[in-house]
Amino acid sequence: MESVNMxxxxxxxxxxxxxxxxxxxxxxxxxxxxxxxxxxxxxxxxKTQKRLGFLAGEFNVPDDFDRLGQEEITEMFGG
Incomplete structure (x- = not known):
């Protein structure tokens, strides 16, 4: 999409x-x-607005996704 200045x-x-x-x-x-x-x-x-959820059901996100690698990250930041 073209962008035009004011x-x-x-x-x-x-x-x-x-x-x-x-x-x-x-x-x-x-x-x-x-x-x-x-x-x-x-x-x-x-059409880009219709793409929301286009990969639904294609893969599973583990329940602990937000905690993956937590120990290594804490260690890198001196924890």
């Missing part, structure tokens, strides 16, 4: 709105940080 967005607003209306979403950034995503009102949701 000044450029102000300068080319009509052009960018036309592109968004044609289904081309873009991001407006300020000082290099993304601020807003511009899409057409009737644009479908992005």
């Amino acid at each position: 000044h450029e967005a102000k300068t080319r607003l009509s052009q960018l709105v036309a592109r968004a209306a044609n289904g081309e979403a873009f991001i407006i950034a300020e000082a290099g940080k993304p601020v807003v995503r511009v899409t057409a009102i009737d644009a479908p949701e992005t």
Whole structure:
């Protein structure tokens, strides 16, 4: 997805709105940080949002996952 800085967005607003209306979403950034995503009102949701849980059931996470290697980590930090 294209990123456009704030000044450029102000300068080319009509052009960018036309592109968004044609289904081309873009991001407006300020000082290099993304601020807003511009899409057409009737644009479908992005496909990346539908990927949540795409690996469900493919592997098991052990119950002690958050404690794996705890002794070694404690030792590395002088514990």
